[in-house]
Structures are given as C-alpha cells and as structure tokens.
Amino acid sequence: MGEKEQGVLKIAVIYPELLGTYGDGGNGLVLVERARLRGYEAELTSVAIDEPLPDAQIYLLGGGEDGPQRRATEALHTDRSIAHRLNDGALLFAVCAGLQIVGISFAVEGGSRHSGLGLVPLETVRGEKRRVGEILVDVDGRDLVGFENHAGHTYPHDAEPLGLVKRGYGNDGVVDGVYQGGVIGTYAHGPVLAMNPWLADELLGHAIGHLLEEIDTPADRLYEARRKAVRHSPRTP
Amino acid sequence: MSKSPSALGMRGRIAVRALRVVNATSRGLGRGSGTVAGGRVAMKIDEDLFRKLFVGRTVILVSGTNGKTTTTALVRAAIGGDPASNLTGSNMAAGIVAALSTSTSSTCVIEVDEPWLPTVMNAARDAARRAVVLLNLSRDQLDRASEVRQLAQRWRDHFSSLENSAEWDVIANVNDPLVAYAVQPAAKVTACALPTPWHGDAISCPHCTKPIHFDEGLFGSWWCDCGFRAPHPDVFFDDGVRMDGVTYPLSLQLPGSFNAANAAAAVAAAQRIGVPPVDSIPRVNAVEDVAGRFGERMWKEQKFRLLLAKNPAGLAALISTVSEGSSPVVVSINANVADGRDPSWLYDAPFERLRGRTVWCDGTRALDLMTRLFYAGVDVRLTDDDPLFPRGLPSGEIMDVIGNYTAFAQWVKKSKAC
Numbered sequence: 001m002g003e004k005e006q007g008v009l010k011i012a013v014i015y016p017e018l019l020g021t022y023g024d025g026g027n028g029l030v031l032v033e034r035a036r037l038r039g040y041e042a043e044l045t046s047v048a049i050d051e052p053l054p055d056a057q058i059y060l061l062g063g064g065e066d067g068p069q070r071r072a073t074e075a076l077h078t079d080r081s082i083a084h085r086l087n088d089g090a091l092l093f094a095v096c097a098g099l100q101i102v103g104i105s106f107a108v109e110g111g112s113r114h115s116g117l118g119l120v121p122l123e124t125v126r127g128e129k130r131r132v133g134e135i136l137v138d139v140d141g142r143d144l145v146g147f148e149n150h151a152g153h154t155y156p157h158d159a160e161p162l163g164l165v166k167r168g169y170g171n172d173g174v175v176d177g178v179y180q181g182g183v184i185g186t187y188a189h190g191p192v193l194a195m196n197p198w199l200a201d202e203l204l205g206h207a208i209g210h211l212l213e214e215i216d217t218p219a220d221r222l223y224e225a226r227r228k229a230v231r232h233s234p235r236t237p
Numbered sequence: 238m239s240k241s242p243s244a245l246g247m248r249g250r251i252a253v254r255a256l257r258v259v260n261a262t263s264r265g266l267g268r269g270s271g272t273v274a275g276g277r278v279a280m281k282i283d284e285d286l287f288r289k290l291f292v293g294r295t296v297i298l299v300s301g302t303n304g305k306t307t308t309t310a311l312v313r314a315a316i317g318g319d320p321a322s323n324l325t326g327s328n329m330a331a332g333i334v335a336a337l338s339t340s341t342s343s344t345c346v347i348e349v350d351e352p353w354l355p356t357v358m359n360a361a362r363d364a365a366r367r368a369v370v371l372l373n374l375s376r377d378q379l380d381r382a383s384e385v386r387q388l389a390q391r392w393r394d395h396f397s398s399l400e401n402s403a404e405w406d407v408i409a410n411v412n413d414p415l416v417a418y419a420v421q422p423a424a425k426v427t428a429c430a431l432p433t434p435w436h437g438d439a440i441s442c443p444h445c446t447k448p449i450h451f452d453e454g455l456f457g458s459w460w461c462d463c464g465f466r467a468p469h470p471d472v473f474f475d476d477g478v479r480m481d482g483v484t485y486p487l488s489l490q491l492p493g494s495f496n497a498a499n500a501a502a503a504v505a506a507a508q509r510i511g512v513p514p515v516d517s518i519p520r521v522n523a524v525e526d527v528a529g530r531f532g533e534r535m536w537k538e539q540k541f542r543l544l545l546a547k548n549p550a551g552l553a554a555l556i557s558t559v560s561e562g563s564s565p566v567v568v569s570i571n572a573n574v575a576d577g578r579d580p581s582w583l584y585d586a587p588f589e590r591l592r593g594r595t596v597w598c599d600g601t602r603a604l605d606l607m608t609r610l611f612y613a614g615v616d617v618r619l620t621d622d623d624p625l626f627p628r629g630l631p632s633g634e635i636m637d638v639i640g641n642y643t644a645f646a647q648w649v650k651k652s653k654a655c
Binding site for chain 2: 017018020021022023024025026029030033048049050065067068070071133134147149189190191194195217218219221222225
C-alpha cells in the first residue's frame with residue numbers, strides 16, 4: 001500500500017468560473033466518482049480565482065473564452081506554485097484553452113501573444129480557421145474520443161504529444177495534446193474523461209500509485225458508441 | 238396585404254407575392270413549416286423588403302438564449318389581438334420577413350435569434366413604435382454559435398452605435414449581468430429584476446473579468462469590485478409583477494419561476510407600448526400551451542407533459558420545476574446540427590437534484606446522458622433497452638419529458654394533445 005492510499009485523494013478544478021465553458025467540470029466529477037466506486041476516499045475542490053492553489057494529487061484546467069483564458073493564466077503566474085507541485089509528483093490534466101495555457105505562449109483576440117505557464121515546450125498561434133468537430137486520437141494504441149472547438153494551431157510537432165490524430169485536428173492535424181512532466185493535455189474538450197473511462201482510470205492510477213481494478217459503468221457503453229460514431233466523421237474538420 | 242402598399246413599392250409587392258408562392262409550395266411538399274425559403278426568395282427580389290415591412294407598425298422584438306418563444310407568445314397574449322409573429326420559431330431574417338408579410342396586423346411581436354438582433358433592430362428603424370425584450374444570455378450550442386460573452390459585446394456595440402436610441406424601449410432582465418452589460422449604452426431601459434437562476438456564464442465581470450458577487454436575496458443583486466453592478470430595477474418579480482409602485486399578482490397556467498420571469502417581461506413590454514397590466518395580466522394568466530410545450534399530451538396511452546431545454550440554463554430551470562414530483566422523468570437528448578453537435582453541456586446542468594428519481598434516458602445521445610446521470614448518482618434506464626416503454630409506468634400520472642431541440646420536436650410529433 002502506497003503512502004498516497006492512506007489519505008484522501010484530492011482533485012482540484014482550477015478556476016472553473018473562468019475555465020469551464022464546455023462542461024469541463026465533468027472531468028473532476030468523473031475522477032472523484034471513479035475513485036469512490038473503488039473504495040477510495042476522494043475529495044473534489046473548486047479553486048476560485050483569488051484563492052491559492054490547495055494541495056492536490058490531480059489538478060484540472062478547462063477551456064474558456066479568450067478574456068478569461070488570459071485572466072486565468074495571469075492568476076496562475078501570480079500563484080507561482082503549480083510548477084513546484086508538478087515537481088513534487090502532482091498531475092495536471094488540461095483541455096482546450098487549458099492545453100494552450102500550460103505552454104510557453106498562446107495567441108488570443110486577433111493574434112496578440114501572451115505568455116503561458118511554460119510547463120511544457122508548446123506554443124500556440126491562431127490557426128487558419130476554427131476547428132469544430134469530433135476528434136479521435138490514437139494514444140499508444142488506445143482510442144481517445146471527444147469533441148474539439150478551438151482556433152489554435154499548436155507546435156512544435158516534436159514536443160511529446162498525447163497521441164496521433166486519426167480524426168479531427170488536435171494540435172496541428174497530425175498530433176494532439178501533450179504528455180510530459182506530469183502534464184497531460186488534449187484539445188478534446190469538456191468532459192473528455194466521461195467519454196474515455198480508460199483515461200480517467202489511467203490518471204487515477206498514476207495519482208494513487210498503481211493500476212486500478214476494472215469497473216463496469218455506463219461510460220463503457222458510451223465509449224464504444226462514440227468510437228464507432230467518430231470513425232465515420234471527417235478526417236479534418 | 239393591407240399593410241401600406243405604398244411603403245412596399247412595386248418591387249416589394251412582387252417580392253411578397255413570390256414569398257407566398259414559394260412558401261405555399263414548400264408547405265405543399267411537406268418541407269417544414271414553409272417560412273424560410275420564401276423569405277429568402279423575397280429578400281433577393283427586394284433587398285430593402287425587410288425594412289419596408291416594418292414601416293408604420295408597432296414592433297416588439299424578443300431575444301435572449303432561453304424563453305424567446307414562450308415570451309413571444311406571452312407578449313402576444315399581453316397586448317391582445319392577432320399581431321404578426323414568427324410562431325413557427327423561424328427567428329432569423331428570412332423567417333421574420335415571411336411572418337411580417339403574411340399578416341396585416343399593425344402590431345408585430347417577433348422572436349429574434351440572438352446574433353441577428355442588431356440586423357433586425359436596424360430593419361425596424363422606420364417602425365412607428367419600438368420595444369425590445371432581452372431575457373438572458375448563456376452558453377448554447379457552442380459548436381456553431383458565438384461564445385456568449387462575444388454576443389453580449391455585439392449587443393452592446395449595437396446599442397452604442399444606435400441612432401435615436403431613445404426611440405427604443407429596452408425591457409432588459411438586469412439580473413443577468415451580461416444583459417445589463419449589453420444594454421448599458423441604451424438610452425431608454427426598463428430594468429427588470431427577474432428570477433435568473435443561472436449565472437454560470439457571468440461569474441466573471443464582462444468589464445474587467447474579476448469575479449462578480451451575487452446576493453441571492455430577494456432582488457437578485459450582483460456587483461463587481463470594479464464598480465459594475467446591478468442597476469436599480471424599475472420592474473421586479475416578487476409574488477407578482479411590481480412596477481411603478483404597484484404589485485400585480487400573477488396566476489399563470491405555465492409552470493416554473495422561469496415562466497413567471499417571462500410573463501413579467503411580457504407585462505412590462507405591453508405596458509411600455511400602452512397596454513396596462515390590468516388588461517394584459519388576465520390574458521397572460523390564461524396561456525396554457527406554447528407550441529406543444531407545457532400542455533398535456535398522450536403517447537401509447539401514457540400522459541406526458543413536454544418541456545424544452547436546449548442548454549444548461551434551460552435544464553437548470555426545468556430540473557427545479559420537475560424535481561418537486563416523485564414519478565419517473567424522461568430526458569431526451571439529440572446532437573443534430575440544430576441541437577449543437579456537442580452534448581458536453583450536460584455536465585453543466587444540475588442533474589444531481591434528480592437523485593432519488595428514476596430518469597429514462599432517450600434520444601440519439603442517450604448514452605452520454607446516462608453516463609452523466611450515473612455520475613450524478615441518479616437511477617437511470619435507457620428507453621432503447623425496454624421495447625415496452627412507456628408501458629408499465631405508473632398509469633394515471635403525467636410523466637414529464639424534457640427534450641432538447643430536435644428531441645422535443647420528435648416527441649411533439651409522435652404525441653397528441655389531450
């Protein structure tokens with residue numbers, strides 16, 4: 001039994017009032033409920049914009065509109081603790097705008113550039129067009145399914161991505177997201193962990209310290225149905 | 238078309254004739270309610286037709302994310318008579334043109350899709366009297382619509398640039414900070430403090446992005462540290478519509494506090510164009526059913542009440558309404574283009590309030606819904622798993638069905654009014 005198992009598993013959703021446009025709060029709910037279903041004690045906290053980040057094993061960053069995205073980044077710069085927490089073994093799961101925030105820089109509102117948190121070596125510029133649609137990513141042989149809605153083009157290509165894009169656009173039409181130094185990010189936005197129970201369990205396993213036993217939930221049926229549906233969607237939106 | 242042929246001119250009259258022919262054909266072919274195609278054709282023939290159709294009329298526009306169709310029906314009832322209206326819900330230019338050109342009424346009550354509001358207000362610049370009712374702004378169909386704060390900004394820019402702004406009576410629900418922000422530059426605002434349970438899109442200030450503080454007390458006040466705050470209301474809802482120092486009680490047939498808010502806005506709008514509450518309220522009270530919503534319907538020997546919710550704010554309002562009962566509820570979710578193709582928003586709706594109830598999950602995205610409800614701790618079933626559904630449900634009880642746009646339409650189609 002690892003040390004982490006003794007205590008409460010803490011999951012913190014960062015600034016949901018700014019970064020929660022697409023039901024991203026669902027990811028926190030899914031993690032907590034899937035931990036509880038296996039008998040772990042788990043606690044979900046929402047961090048308000050003027051609060052310091054609490055201790056947690058998993059932090060979540062969601063998507064948001066341009067102004068709030070900038071504001072959230074400034075607040076995390078001011079807080080300054082996220083990099084130390086990742087060094088100490090915490091995980092950060094970031095979707096959509098969250099993925100852009102964890103990089104070195106991102107562009108919003110007509111192309112003006114802003115410094116990101118610099119946790120991973122990614123830069124985001126405004127893409128040619130908005131990418132809206134289903135996304136399917138091959139993550140080490142497993143499918144991640146979801147929906148993307150963003151105007152970002154994220155590079156470089158050779159930063160450590162989460163996976164290869166099979167449908168949709170992701171970072172650049174070829175790869176999606178990032179998996180590096182405790183940061184896991186994807187353009188599949190919103191409650192992507194609800195649609196991909198295996199990824200939720202992978203994050204939980206990482207935080208708890210070992211692989212978790214399988215459980216049977218309606219999410220498995222949803223996952224299979226979405227995989228089937230997304231395979232028939234356009235290659236790039 | 239008794240509506241001032243002189244205003245229409247030769248070109249306008251040809252356009253209106255073409256519109257009627259196209260719409261009649263389209264209805265004959267069974268292609269929808271036949272309002273949009275004709276409107277498009279007519280506007281190609283006469284580009285100025287949209288403006289001409291408003292000339293000399295009294296116009297009340299209704300816009301906002303939720304409650305447009307119901308409030309349009311309530312404003313119609315409030316002012317009485319048979320005003321020109323886009324009752325089929327075609328709420329962009331072509332549908333509005335069709336509604337205006339097929340009625341001879343000197344009054345129009347028009348539902349307007351939110352991004353279209355500036356265009357429609359510009360078209361109505363030569364109307365005799367003008368009022369616009371703005372209900373709320375929240376996230377809705379983000380895969381194809383603007384993000385909601387951009388929409389508030391677009392409305393605000395429009396009110397800033399409006400010539401003769403004082404000729405528009407703006408009836409605005411200022412309990413929604415995004416609506417209050419949008420109408421700040423308008424000259425003649427009737428500020429209404431109406432029940433607005435959803436603040437999920439206005440938690441950060443549209444001026445400075447700092448957090449907005451909400452006081453959930455009687456008048457739903459809010460403020461930001463930057464000084465932006467709820468304006469003092471001219472109209473508020475508190476067991477009735479309170480305006481000009483008098484409280485007028487309401488006894489609506491329509492359920493829910495969201496409909497009380499819609500009714501209060503309708504009564505205020507009617508008052509602004511000269512119909513006093515003593516006349517409007519009894520007619521508003523009598524409304525029972527709006528385009529299949531709220532009324533009792535029958536399908537396979539089971540009675541249902543159909544409710545439409547297209548986004549988290551709408552679902553939050555309906556969940557409060559249905560959570561008072563104990564019988565099973567059906568929730569039907571599709572993700573067609575008209576619904577928005579991304580049902581992520583299900584996680585923004587407070588389904589946890591349905592714990593202890595059985596929810597039947599229906600629609601093409603029933604599995605997304607079932608997963609959401611499972612994590613909310615709600616007892617779930619899938620209508621697809623039970624070929625006998627809805628047989629075996631407690632008979633004699635009315636079962637609530639909440640559907641999003643196309644799912645709701647399918648339920649209206651397969652059920653009958655009773």
